[in-house]
Amino acid sequence: MSDNLHHFVEEFALAYEAAGIPRTAGRILGWLMVCDPPEQTASQLVEALGASKASVSTMTRLLVQMHLIERVPKRGSRQDYFRIRPGTWSERVKNGLAGLSVYKTLADKGLRLLENAPPERGERLREMRELYAFFEEELKGLFERYERKKRGGSDAIQ
Amino acid sequence: MSDNLHHFVEEFALAYEAAGIPRTAGRILGWLMVCDPPEQTASQLVEALGASKASVSTMTRLLVQMHLIERVPKRGSRQDYFRIRPGTWSERVKNGLAGLSVYKTLADKGLRLLENAPPERGERLREMRELYAFFEEELKGLFERYERKKRGGSDAIQ
């Protein structure tokens, strides 16, 4: 409704566009973070964001696939309700950090190819491998610490 | 040269394409990680990767701007030499992780807009904020630990 809120939604969308999420999908995310009530039908999204039905249909599907939002069935209504999936951001960060291990694997593959080459030739890859291995290990622990803190902390979300 | 190496370079490029780096730029990166010698001229890159001069010129510029590679002046030659920037991967991870703070800021902005709204409406944003704040803080420490370990460790790169 308010102009400020719309501005926020745009900023939200922009930030997530940089992370590879389509503009409209980002707007849906941003809106679902601040709207009242937190569950919204597809038509409400169309209305609030000024996007087409088709776009909302496609992007909600995408966001559901990405586990960022979820469909909420509502008895007495056959409309689809959407909301931010509880725990989404935590999972997103977790997956993002876990994705770093791809690069460790990559470095490993390269090193295997250079087994018979003079050792200094593998220096670049070893540095890369060492870095990603360190973070893969440590981030695992960091995440556990976060979840433990959250369980023990004030309000648990789910 | 070897077919295996080319396959590795392709895989490397593919992995970094997922991170938003153009295919050819990724190939340059991959090649510079395993080539011998580690510094290569533009024409060597053209030759090794089968890309056009124009592409190599554009993509090397991009990679230099991204601080992933660097131009190395070489006395006695007016050709441009390129190599992986020492410490690149470390810096890349560091910046990537530092980028998470954008989302904390984002959540803050949203919360400010909801100041006058009933508190439960800010619940989604508070959860998000709390998460990113935690990681912003902890990752800072984690990185320090990595650098300290590296300095103290076996071979320092730069």
Added chain:
DNA sequence: TTGTATGTTTAGTCAATACTGAACAAAATG
């Protein structure tokens, strides 16, 4: 059944971008 509300799929438009060949620029060498 017919009508109405809702969501998905399709076809097509528009914009962005990765890439190339060719023209151009700059500088060293003969």
Added chain:
DNA sequence: CATTTTGTTCAGTATTGACTAAACATACAA
């Protein structure tokens, strides 16, 4: 000076992808 080597810029092509309107499908309501 002209020639050769090297790199950049420009113009054009092809691909991808986000988005929309319109057609279609589904299911409830009268």
